[in-house]
Amino acid sequence: MADRSHLLTELRLPESMNLDSMSIEEAVALMNQQDSAAVAAVATQQPQISEAIRLVVSAVRAGGRLIYVGAGTSGRLGVLDAAECPPTFRTDPNLVQGIIAGGEAAMFRAQEGAEDSREGGAKTIDEKNIGPHDVVMGIAAGGTTPFVHGALQQARARGAKTIFLSCVQRVENEPEVDVVIRPLTGPEVVTGSTRLKAGTATKLVLNTISTLAMVQLGKVYENLMVDLRATNNKLQDRAERIVATLTGEPRERGRELLMEAQGHVKLAIVMHGRKVDVGGAQQILNEAGGDLRKALES
Helix, strand or coil: CCCCCCCHHHCCCHHHCCHHHCCHHHHHHHHHHHHHHHHHHHHCCHHHHHHHHHHHHHHHHCCCCEEEEECHHHHHHHHHHHHHHHHHHCCCCCCEEEEECCCHHHHCCCCHHHHHCHHHHHHHHHHCCCCCCCEEEEECCCCCCHHHHHHHHHHHHCCCEEEEECCCCCCCCCCCCCEEECCCCCCCCCCCCCCCHHHHHHHHHHHHHHHHHHHHCCCCECCECCCCECCCHHHHHHHHHHHHHHHCCCHHHHHHHHHHCCCEHHHHHHHHHHCCCHHHHHHHHHHCCCCHHHHHHC
16 A cells, blocks of 8 residues: 655644644634635646646547546546536536546445546546547546546547646656646645645636636637526526626517527527527527627627
8 A cells, every 4th residue: 555644635734733622713714724725726727727728628629528537526526517517508418527436426425445446547538438639637636546547548548638637746656648737735624635625726726627618619708608508497597687788688688589599598699689580690600610709790
C-alpha cells in the first residue's frame, strides 16, 4: 500500500488541531476561512483552465464529447456537472458524461475499493469507445487514484485529448496529459477529507470549464440561457422572461412567440428579430452554427 502521508491533502491543518473542542461558532468561522483558500487556489490555475476550455470547445465542434472520470467525491462531482448540462444548455446527454468508479451505485453508497483498479478505469474508456475527437478529464483530488490514472492513459492511447485535475503536488507515476489543473488547496479541516476544500475547488473548476465551453459554443447570449427549451413551469417562466427581455415585447407576446417556436427560446428570438417563421428561423440558426448573435446580425 502506497504511503500518502506526504500529500498536501493528507497533512494535518494546524488551525484545526482542536476542532473537537471548538465552539460551533469558532468551527464555522474556521471552515469559512479555509473555504476561501479553495477559491484562491483555483485562481492560480486560470491559464490551465482556459486551455482546458479550448480543448473542450474544439472537441465538441469536431463532434466529440467531454468525459469526466473520477472516484468518490471527485467522481460524484463529475457526474453532477455532466447531469446539469442538458437542462441548463439543452445539450444531448451523451455530449458531457460522468464516469465514477464503482458505477451508478457509487453515487449513493461509497464503493471505495473500485478506485484501486487501473484496469477498471481503462475498461470504462474502451466501453465508451473514446476516440481522437473526445476529451477525457480525470479528476483525482488526492492525485493518486489508480482508476483515474488508468482511464487517462487509455484515453491518451486511443488518441483523445486529456486533462488531469488534482489538488496535490505532482505524484509518482502521474499520467502524461495535455493539460494539468492543480489548485493546491492544502490540508483539510478534517484531515484527508477531500470533500471539503479540494471538493469545493473541484466544483469551481468544473463549473468554469463546462459553463464557459457552452458559452463559446453559442449556448448563451449576453448572460442569458437562450438555448433552453421550456419543458416545465419554471423553465417556461424563465423562457418567457428571456424572450420578452431580448425582443422588447410584452410578456404575453413573448409567450406567443415561444408557443410558435415549440418552446425553443433561440427560435422565438430569431423569428422576432429576423421577421421569419419557425422554418426560416431554424434555417438562419443552422447557417449561423447555432450562434444567436450571428443569427441576429447576419
